[in-house]
Amino acid sequence: MSVNMKSSAIAHSNIAIVKYWGRSPSHDPKMNIPLNDTVSMTKYGLMKDTRLQAHTTVHLSDDYSKDIAILGGETLTGKGMERILNVIEPLRERANIDCRFKMMSENDFPTQAGMASSAAGFAALAIAAVDALNINLSKEEISTYARLGSGSAARSIHGGFVFWNQGDSHETSYAKQICGPDEFDMGAVIAIVSEEKKSITSDIGHESARTSPFNKVRIKKSQEQAWEARKAVLDNDFSKVGKIAEENCKYMHFIMMTSDPPLFYWNPDTLRVIKTIQRTRKEEGLECYFTVDAGPNVHSLCRSEDIYELQKLMEKTEGVKKTISVKPGDDSCTTEKHLF
Numbered sequence: 278m279s280v281n282m283k284s285s286a287i288a289h290s291n292i293a294i295v296k297y298w299g300r301s302p303s304h305d306p307k308m309n310i311p312l313n314d315t316v317s318m319t320k321y322g323l324m325k326d327t328r329l330q331a332h333t334t335v336h337l338s339d340d341y342s343k344d345i346a347i348l349g350g351e352t353l354t355g356k357g358m359e360r361i362l363n364v365i366e367p368l369r370e371r372a373n374i375d376c377r378f379k380m381m382s383e384n385d386f387p388t389q390a391g392m393a394s395s396a397a398g399f400a401a402l403a404i405a406a407v408d409a410l411n412i413n414l415s416k417e418e419i420s421t422y423a424r425l426g427s428g429s430a431a432r433s434i435h436g437g438f439v440f441w442n443q444g445d446s447h448e449t450s451y452a453k454q455i456c457g458p459d460e461f462d463m464g465a466v467i468a469i470v471s472e473e474k475k476s477i478t479s480d481i482g483h484e485s486a487r488t489s490p491f492n493k494v495r496i497k498k499s500q501e502q503a504w505e506a507r508k509a510v511l512d513n514d515f516s517k518v519g520k521i522a523e524e525n526c527k528y529m530h531f532i533m534m535t536s537d538p539p540l541f542y543w544n545p546d547t548l549r550v551i552k553t554i555q556r557t558r559k560e561e562g563l564e565c566y567f568t569v570d571a572g573p574n575v576h577s578l579c580r581s582e583d584i585y586e587l588q589k590l591m592e593k594t595e596g597v598k599k600t601i602s603v604k605p606g607d608d609s610c611t612t613e614k615h616l617f
């Protein structure tokens with residue numbers, strides 16, 4: 278029987294409230310099993326042309342003589358292709374289908390600038406591939422496959438607020454939803470201070486994390502914070518979530534800075550934005566908290582009613598090139614719109 282299966286999916290990026298940094302040394306690093314449970318908010322961009330989403334089409338067909346993956350118009354090779362195969366190979370095996378695929382993916386936001394572009398991309402890839410291969414999996418199971426492409430992608434399968442259970446095997450390291458996008462009031466303003474591709478990938482950072490003498494402390498604290506953050510989301514306690522996000526972000530960047538070789542993702546503008554957020558909270562009574570992923574751009578978390586005012590303040594801050602305001606996004610899903 279000839280194979281001709283095509284499916285497309287849309288997934289949103291996410292911002293970690295309690296971060297994934299470093300992989301479990303007891304497992305194959307390719308499995309992306311984290312050192313602690315993590316928590317995130319899936320993001321939906323409030324501007325029409327920047328929803329912070331990835332749109333991916335996967336086509337499996339006997340007509341292809343080799344696997345092809347195209348991201349933002351560029352054909353992937355080497356490490357990039359390897360990560361796509363990390364997701365597709367085990368799914369092809371599971372479906373018992375042995376033909377080549379073509380994948381095409383587009384992001385509507387900068388890739389590899391600490392904006393979790395790969396989270397959205399690999400979540401969309403996993404959903405599209407599972408659907409194309411006609412495998413019946415729960416969202417939690419799909420998240421285990423997204424994880425094989427990029428750890429944080431496990432969380433982007435779900436909308437709203439998400440808990441990634443560290444787990445100790447492929448099957449048990451999955452993400453599940455804490456609550457839907459309308460059940461906890463939080464938004465964010467992203468202050469973009471640089472759109473350049475980061476020079477050191479998270480992949481390298483996950484490996485070097487263990488060389489920081491403070492890593493054990495971060496793991497212990499992060500584990501506690503993941504559960505505290507989960508509770509705070511369910512208790513509708515924005516202040517608590519914000520405080521945890523700031524603390525946990527500092528722990529991660531401290532590990533980065535104290536690893537061998539050291540990693541400094543912040544630039545002077547990053548710190549300027551952080552200072553503005555702290556000053557806004559103290560002096561203007563607008564409650565906002567910062568968090569930064571593996572890049573220089575800063576997310577300022579706030580209540581939805583404060584987004585507009587905070588955006589204006591961020592735009593006035595020296596070094597901020599542009600801002601993107603976001604609210605919690607929906608679940609990732611399949612779409613009838615194919616990219617080819």
Ligand code: DP6
Nearest residue numbers: 293296297395427428429479570571
């Ligand atoms: C700092 O390995 O998931 O964003 O490089 O985008 O694949 P990619 O990232 P990944 O590491 C993410 C690290 C983080 C924190 C987090 O999202 O938990």
